[in-house]
Amino acid sequence: MGTVRETIDFPQDQRAFLQPYLPTEQNSSSPRPFVTLTYAASLDSQIASAPGARTALSGPESKAMTHYLRFKHDAILIGVGTAVADDPALNCRLGDIQSVDEQPRPIILDPSGRWKFSADSHVIRLAKEGLGKAPFVLTRATQPPAEMVALLSEIGGKFIKISGTVLERGFTWEKVFNALEHEGIKSVMIEGGGRVINSLLKPENKALVDCVIVTIAPTWLGTGGVVVSPDRQFHNGQVLPAPRLRDTIWHPLGEDVVLCGRLASQSKS
Numbered sequence: 001m002g003t004v005r006e007t008i009d010f011p012q013d014q015r016a017f018l019q020p021y022l023p024t025e026q027n028s029s030s031p032r033p034f035v036t037l038t039y040a041a042s043l044d045s046q047i048a049s050a051p052g053a054r055t056a057l058s059g060p061e062s063k064a065m066t067h068y069l070r071f072k073h074d075a076i077l078i079g080v081g082t083a084v085a086d087d088p089a090l091n092c093r094l095g096d097i098q099s100v101d102e103q104p105r106p107i108i109l110d111p112s113g114r115w116k117f118s119a120d121s122h123v124i125r126l127a128k129e130g131l132g133k134a135p136f137v138l139t140r141a142t143q144p145p146a147e148m149v150a151l152l153s154e155i156g157g158k159f160i161k162i163s164g165t166v167l168e169r170g171f172t173w174e175k176v177f178n179a180l181e182h183e184g185i186k187s188v189m190i191e192g193g194g195r196v197i198n199s200l201l202k203p204e205n206k207a208l209v210d211c212v213i214v215t216i217a218p219t220w221l222g223t224g225g226v227v228v229s230p231d232r233q234f235h236n237g238q239v240l241p242a243p244r245l246r247d248t249i250w251h252p253l254g255e256d257v258v259l260c261g262r263l264a265s266q267s268k269s
């Protein structure tokens with residue numbers, strides 16, 4: 001049976017506040033993609049109630065905003081932890097979409113082949129039905145499983161090998177963005193999960209992030225979930241400045257608040 005086409009509306013009069021934070025034509029001439037870091041968190045900075053648990057935090061209005069962001073970016077990137085936990089769709093369900101060409105490209109960071117997708121995986125099914133693009137899976141593997149290679153190539157997806165050093169079992173972000181740029185991807189929204197977000201908030205990576213858009217849901221998830229809280233960094237025994245946003249806007253959407261900003265190079269002391 002085919003997937004029922006869900007259509008989401010994000011009204012025109014709600015869109016203006018996001019404008020200064022969206023990728024533009026000027027950005028598209030930059031040698032690396034425009035990077036938006038975006039996720040939904042609870043009041044205790046958690047993005048899931050437990051590792052591996054898909055947790056709905058965004059209300060309908062901010063969920064619609066996320067789909068608008070998906071519409072405005074060439075690609076959506078997640079870590080393999082999220083792919084395995086959520087079996088996500090990773091498409092844009094906004095009524096604005098006229099054809100699959102306008103869909104964002106799903107990108108999965110899976111250095112060691114943990115994501116065992118099949119024809120039943122949500123993102124694969126949607127691509128088969130023309131309701132989303134097929135994923136690109138970034139891997140360290142020289143020879144990913146043949147049946148997965150075939151499944152992806154049937155629908156226009158592929159594995160992309162990233163070679164060289166890996167950072168804490170993850171890829172270095174420069175290599176990830178170089179690979180995306182090589183594929184003609186000019187803008188990417190990074191949705192998570194915890195390890196991916198915390199990695200991008202490290203001092204050595206935060207200059208790679210152009211904008212941050214966080215949905216804050218009015219709930220506490222309690223201890224034991226997946227937390228956005230980057231490791232405190234030290235240099236010569238001194239604590240390095242914590243990441244902080246500048247140019248901020250706090251915009252209520254339904255019962256949530258959406259915080260937009262840019263990562264400052266130095267935090268206020």
Ligand SMILES: NC(=O)C1=CN([C@@H]2O[C@H](COP(=O)(O)OP(=O)(O)OC[C@H]3O[C@@H](n4cnc5c(N)ncnc54)[C@H](O)[C@@H]3O)[C@@H](O)[C@H]2O)C=CC1
Nearest residue numbers: 039040047048052079081082170171192193194195196199
């Ligand atoms: N509320 C929200 O907006 C979102 C919530 N989530 C939740 O997050 C949870 C998954 O988070 P995690 O388990 O932390 O997994 P994750 O999705 O952050 O994936 C981490 C994995 O990605 C790979 N990776 C490759 N390069 C990397 C790099 N440079 N930095 C970090 N990782 C890299 C590594 O294999 C690593 O183990 C799920 O429960 C999911 O539901 C995920 C996305 C958004």
Ligand SMILES: Nc1nc(O)c(N)c(N[C@@H]2O[C@H](COP(=O)(O)O)[C@@H](O)[C@H]2O)n1
Nearest residue numbers: 040055056057058066086088089090191
């Ligand atoms: N914006 C947002 N709000 C939440 O409450 C969420 N749990 C997430 N999760 C992210 O969205 C992906 C699911 O997307 P589909 O609806 O399946 O397309 C999930 O994998 C996370 O990346 N996001």
